[in-house]
Every structure is written in C-alpha cells, then in structure tokens.
Amino acid sequence: MSAIKPFYFDLTDPEIETFLDQAREILKSGSLILGAHTRAFEAAFARYVGTQYAVSVNSGSSGLEILLRLKHAENTTVLTPTNTNFATVASILRVNAEVQYLDMDKTTFAPSLAMVKDAVEGKAYPKPLSGLLWVHIGGVISPEFPQVVDYCRQRGLFVLEDTAHAHGSQLGGVQAGNLGDGASFSFFPTKVMTTFEGGMITLNDPEEDVIARSLRNQGKRGMNFGGLHTDFGNSTRMTEIHALLGEIQLQKLPQMLARRQRAYELITAPLKSAGIEFVSTEHMDQASQYKLIVLLPEGKTPEGVKAALAEAEIILGGTVYEIPCHQQPVFAGVCEGQSFPGAETWCPRHICPPLTSGMTEEEAQRVGAALVKVLS
Ligand SMILES: Cc1ncc(COP(=O)(O)O)c(C=O)c1O
Structure with a gap:
C-alpha cells in the first residue's frame, strides 16, 4: 500500500519531451518574453474561459493587484471574504485601499448574498465602497454568485473574481473568470494546472486589456520597447518557458x-x-x-x-x-x-x-x- 499524497504534478513523459524540444527552440530563438508562446497561451486561455481577453502575468497575486488598479480601487474600500488566501487581502492593501471583510457560509465557504447586502447597506465607510473582490474557494462557485454580481452592478460596485482555485469551474453555462468584471487565475504548483509560477487575468473590456498589458510591463503601452511609461506598472510578465508549460497544461485541462x-x-x-x-x-x-x-x-x-x-x-x-x-x-x-x-x-x-x-x-x-x- 503506497502513501496517497495531496499534490500531483500532471505531466506525462511524452509531454515532458514536447516541453524540452520546444524549450530548446525558445532558447535558440532568443525570444524569451512576450513572444509566440505567451500570445498563444493567452489566446487559448481566453477561448477556454470565454472572455475577449487574457493577459498573462508572473503570479495570481500580480493579477489581483492589476485588476484592482484597473478599477481605480486606490483610496476606496473593497469587500472581500476573511476566509481567503493572504494574497487576496494583500492585493487590496497594496493598492492603498481599505479592506472590509465578509464572513462565510458553511455550505459554500464563501459569503452569502445577505452578508454582501449587510456590508453594502448596513455600514458607512470612511473611504467610499468601490467593489467586491470575491473568491471561489476550493473552486466552488456559490449558487448565489450571479445574484451577488447583479446586486453589486445595480449599485455601481465592481465585482472581481479571485479564480486562483477555479480553473474550469462553471455555473449556469458560464466559466469562472467570466462571471464578473475581471478575474485573476493562479498557476502556482499546487493548483489545478500549473506553469511553475504564473497567473492569468481574464477580462472583456478592450481598454482594460491595453492597460493590463501595460501594468505588467513597467507601465509601457503597446509595442513600446522604449522609455515612455504611461501607467504605474511593475515587472510582472510571464516568460516564454512558463507560457509553453501553460499551453501544454491547458490542452489537458x-x-x-x-x-x-x-x-x-x-x-x-x-x-x-x-x-x-x-x-x-x-x-x-x-x-x-x-x-x-x-x-x-x-x-x-x-x-x-x-x-x-x-x-x-x-x-x-x-x-x-x-x-x-x-x-x-x-x-x-x-x-x-x-x-x-x-x-x-x-x-x-x-x-x-x-x-x-x-x-x-x-x-x-x-x-x-x-x-x-x-x-x-
Ligand atoms: C485564493 C488565492 N488567491 C490568490 C493566490 C495567489 O496566487 P499566486 O501564488 O500565484 O500569487 C492564491 C494562491 O496561492 C490563492 O489561493
């Protein structure tokens, strides 16, 4: 009887060979970032989730921070569950916003619609409420989530999805990552699919797509390899090698x-x-x-x-x-x-x-x- 372990890196020998062959090509090409594999992985991921756009980054944490910057969450209050990973809450604090925690319901391990309503209607905040950073804990999408999204949108609040656990999760015919106003996936090694380290933002707004690409690339817009910085970005790009593993993992998702x-x-x-x-x-x-x-x-x-x-x-x-x-x-x-x-x-x-x-x-x-x- 062998031990049953909690993690498994799902890559077969033929997939390892494919990876090594193509990695060699990447090394020979000298195109190490923002190249053909990154573009192909982003396009395939957007197709899978059903969004217009997908923007790769170096971690799920970086994706969350970029999403909050896209929504101009600085100096506002953002709702988020207390039952989440450090990274969710840290992303809100990193953009200099305030956190208001939400409790959880034991049937979903996520907040209920009533908890969201209470936090929106039952409290005044020194910094105005701008939106909600929701988490599909364990990949479970709460049956109330579509109502949460409708409720928040009616009040002008954004709803971002932390989809670090939810690759392929789907409710009512819609994939996690396409249920709100932007999402961030993680490809950390223990996740459902991995790129060693990495993340992917999914969204539907063309202007946000341009800004997200800039925010992961030192704030440079478009094909600008020069010195013009338009946005307060960071170096949070995915490399071609990571994108290559992502393509292989996504195919077998x-x-x-x-x-x-x-x-x-x-x-x-x-x-x-x-x-x-x-x-x-x-x-x-x-x-x-x-x-x-x-x-x-x-x-x-x-x-x-x-x-x-x-x-x-x-x-x-x-x-x-x-x-x-x-x-x-x-x-x-x-x-x-x-x-x-x-x-x-x-x-x-x-x-x-x-x-x-x-x-x-x-x-x-x-x-x-x-x-x-x-x-x-
Ligand atoms: C819910 C949640 N959000 C965000 C993250 C951050 O992802 P990453 O480790 O890729 O930065 C994690 C990851 O571990 C997570 O579990």
Whole structure:
C-alpha cells in the first residue's frame, strides 16, 4: 500500500519531451518574453474561459493587484471574504485601499448574498465602497454568485473574481473568470494546472486589456520597447518557458478535470451515506475540484484526524483556510474589533483530503472509506 499524497504534478513523459524540444527552440530563438508562446497561451486561455481577453502575468497575486488598479480601487474600500488566501487581502492593501471583510457560509465557504447586502447597506465607510473582490474557494462557485454580481452592478460596485482555485469551474453555462468584471487565475504548483509560477487575468473590456498589458510591463503601452511609461506598472510578465508549460497544461485541462471529478465522486459517495458533511459542487455544471472541503463533526480536531489518516498512509494537504485573514497577525488593524463567526467556527473545523488528477479509483475509494472510519 503506497502513501496517497495531496499534490500531483500532471505531466506525462511524452509531454515532458514536447516541453524540452520546444524549450530548446525558445532558447535558440532568443525570444524569451512576450513572444509566440505567451500570445498563444493567452489566446487559448481566453477561448477556454470565454472572455475577449487574457493577459498573462508572473503570479495570481500580480493579477489581483492589476485588476484592482484597473478599477481605480486606490483610496476606496473593497469587500472581500476573511476566509481567503493572504494574497487576496494583500492585493487590496497594496493598492492603498481599505479592506472590509465578509464572513462565510458553511455550505459554500464563501459569503452569502445577505452578508454582501449587510456590508453594502448596513455600514458607512470612511473611504467610499468601490467593489467586491470575491473568491471561489476550493473552486466552488456559490449558487448565489450571479445574484451577488447583479446586486453589486445595480449599485455601481465592481465585482472581481479571485479564480486562483477555479480553473474550469462553471455555473449556469458560464466559466469562472467570466462571471464578473475581471478575474485573476493562479498557476502556482499546487493548483489545478500549473506553469511553475504564473497567473492569468481574464477580462472583456478592450481598454482594460491595453492597460493590463501595460501594468505588467513597467507601465509601457503597446509595442513600446522604449522609455515612455504611461501607467504605474511593475515587472510582472510571464516568460516564454512558463507560457509553453501553460499551453501544454491547458490542452489537458479537460482530462485533468474529468479525473478530479471522478475522484470527488468516489470519495464523497461514502461520506453521503454516512451523513458526513462536505461542501457540495452538485449545483455547478463543472467544478475544478481544487479542494474537497469536509466539515469535522463536533469533537474532532484537524490534528487528530490528520494523525489518524496518516496511519492509513493518507497525507493531508493545505486547507482553505485554517486561519481566517482577520486573525492573521500581519493584518492586525484591518477590521479591528469585528468578529466573523462563520469563519471563526469553520476555518479551524475542516480538512481537505487528497484529491488529485493522478489518483487511481482504488486510491479515491481508500480515501472515502478512511474518512468514514475516522469521522463517524
Ligand atoms: C485564493 C488565492 N488567491 C490568490 C493566490 C495567489 O496566487 P499566486 O501564488 O500565484 O500569487 C492564491 C494562491 O496561492 C490563492 O489561493
């Protein structure tokens, strides 16, 4: 019996050969950034998500910051869930905006529509509210998200999607990344698809496309390789080598998603029968299945469950997230004195079992059975 690990880098030997052959061509060509592979990866990604434009960057974090700059969020207040990655909140602070956290609902691990309404209508902010930076936690798109978007748009608030977990997630026939006013994907190694490090912005506005390309390239617009800086940009381009890996990974994304979906079904079937709660994706057309979020029954701790699963050679990976951002030392002072009971209850009371595109059916069944044993 071999150990079941939480991460899997999905690249076959023939794909490695293709990568190495084409990487050699890139090295010989001397075209190392903003070349043919970057353009091809961006075009293919936009086609996949269904947006007009896709702009590659060096990380999901860089993409978030660029999106907020496109929306002129500086000196405004931006709503965002407290249950998210450091990067989401940091991007808002980096553009010199204020953060107002939203709590989460345990059925989606995201805020509810009612929580958004409360934050918009029930509070006054010293800096005016400009919009919402939403996160599809674990790749789960809340069934209320389309209503959240309509509600915010009616009030002139932007809705940005942090799609770091949501490659291929789809609700009501629309892909994550095309549900709001701009999105940022991450290709960090643990994500559903990877470029080692990297990110992709998706959007539909032609002017924003031009500015996003400038913001990732030191603020230079168009094919300007000279010294004219129009925007307050940064060096956050993707390299040709990273884009090449992205092209290879994107081609096989539908297969990887299908394998993750199969693993999700095999793991969750026994959980359903045993009455063990988990965040469901059944309302979606397709889910990235980045993380399966399993709620712990009263009296069970993540540490205890982790140790019991380790005995069965099942290794747990990261959660989403065990410490909400309002409790992170680095963000002390943000929303000080406010409490977010949903996140405070459920962040420390869930686990994410291994779920990868490399799992065999037998391994997924082993995970499901072990969870029932440990959590019942
Ligand atoms: C929700 C969320 N947003 C943003 C990021 C940042 O992505 P990156 O690591 O590519 O900067 C992450 C990544 O790890 C994430 O999980």
